[in-house]
């Protein structure tokens with residue numbers, strides 16, 4: 001299994017190195033929450049990265065987070081909705097009894113007990129020590145079992161050739177991909193692109209932070225307002241929580 | 247009484263043989279071409295999508311894998327349950343099992359997003375994954391059945407026949423459990439999350455495997471002019487009837503329990519009533535054509551005795567089985583995931599709507615190619631290996647059974663002529 005580890009480390013280190021380079025370039029840093037991590041330094045269990053999404057602040061019709069993610073990670077489609085990737089999407093939820101509707105972004109929920117990781121035959125689907133669930137594109141064989149297992153439909157299969165992927169977001173035809181929580185940004189001490197875009201839009205519906213740090217904004221908000229998991233009944237302990245779901 | 251069962255290769259020189267050979271060969275090539283096309287273009291050229299991630303190739307692959315373990319049944323009945331009557335059929339049963347498994351696995355592998363990374367699948371394992379376990383179960387099955395075949399065909403292996411037969415039988419039960427569990431463990435999917443999936447797949451495998459076995463056995467004897475006894479056939483087709491009835495029973499229990507559990511109620515309504523093509527395939531193909539029609543045929547006093555009708559019944563079981571897999575695999579995915587129970591959802595990513603899917607030509611070609619791989623392998627095997635008894639007429643087969651039944655410690659040579667170990671004492675009692 002040491003082979004797996006080395007290849008994973010190489011993959012992750014590559015991402016982190018690219019991210020470190022990006023950090024040097026000027027970037028908007030609205031909420032500096034994470035300390036930059038040296039490329040060699042492994043992700044640590046001391047943290048658990050997560051998101052808190054306030055559905056009451058998420059505007060219906062706004063898709064700034066989706067667009068930002070697309071640009072950041074380069075998953076622009078081919079105008080074929082059924083096979084184009086979708087790392088993050090806006091979902092409209094309507095209660096048929098009251099007519100009450102909500103709009104919310106849905107992406108990989110970064111479960112602590114991720115079904116995709118359990119079912120993946122090669123170990124390409126993995127959960128980093130800091131809670132980020134990723135696909136190692138180098139050992140994914142494209143069996144799509146993880147997509148069958150994911151309760152959130154958060155994963156996409158790359159159905160077509162990929163032209164110039166971003167250096168920090170490797171993609172490849174025939175493999176599976178999903179939200180990485182912008183791991184390259186997180187490792188460089190920045191927040192995910194969707195969080196940044198939502199804030200820039202003035203909605204500020206998404207908070208990113210360390211669920212294990214009681215002083216972090218996300219933990220404090222969770223302590224004050226609570227926060228729900230989608231399909232909490234499955235007991236997956238997601239890293240993405242929602243406010244105002246029900 | 248000293249019945250000798252003599253095994254001999256088929257000649258395989260007739261135009262009919264070569265016609266079959268050519269047909270299967272072309273279908274295999276078409277399957278390979280389809281796989282190549284899917285891989286170079288990407289899967290967007292198929293009917294599969296991010297909603298229906300497993301498509302027609304998986305329908306064929308899972309059917310073949312399930313049928314493979316079932317095809318071994320005839321051999322198991324002979325060796326594990328001591329029914330000497332079936333011993334002469336054991337070799338074909340074992341070869342067919344391996345061939346079907348190889349065909350199914352080929353389809354599964356060729357449909358991967360990265361089939362070129364097969365070596366990765368063989369070297370990186372996540373032992374929590376039932377898929378990873380299946381890689382061992384499948385390769386192990388091939389190895390064990392190969393050993394089992396050796397014990398049947400080689401004098402040196404004969405003493406281990408019983409043990410190998412038992413091992414193969416146990417292994418095949420685990421294997422089908424593993425295949426059923428691929429679906430049974432998908433907690434998030436309303437249609438799959440059920441422990442009954444595994445035993446249900448075992449029962450299906452009995453029916454599918456025996457149906458394919460009959461579809462190979464009948465022409466193998468009919469077209470080579472070798473005698474095949476009516477009594478033997480009567481037993482086999484009755485067995486098929488029992489397996490089909492048991493499958494129907496399991497399907498009924500599965501749907502009834504799902505109906506009872508409120509959270510699965512809507513997916514049940516989808517499959518049974520409102521699912522459009524899936525509902526039609528369920529009732530018409532799976533239940534009517536694949537279940538009731540073959541039952542009527544095999545237990546019909548007249549039709550049940552005619553070979554063409556028995557073959558028809560077996561073919562219907564195969565078609566029904568493919569329909570069953572279609573409903574389970576594709577219908578199960580078409581039904582939307584429940585993200586917010588009790589709420590309505592919509593999005594740009596097909597949330598809350600039934601996913602659309604139509605099988606594409608490359609997918610069908612690949613799936614049919616898998617069947618052709620299995621049949622081509624069998625066609626070659628019976629030509630180069632002594633797998634089929636020269637005669638399977640009733641007096642011979644019954645004498646076999648009688649010899650084994652009477653045997654009390656000394657008269658084992660009788661059966662030994664068949665290439666089987668058959669220590670008579672205690673095996674048929």
Ligand code: SF4
Nearest residue numbers: 120140141143144146
């Ligand atoms: S598609 Fe890739 S990541 Fe998903 S289960 Fe298969 S090998 Fe693992």
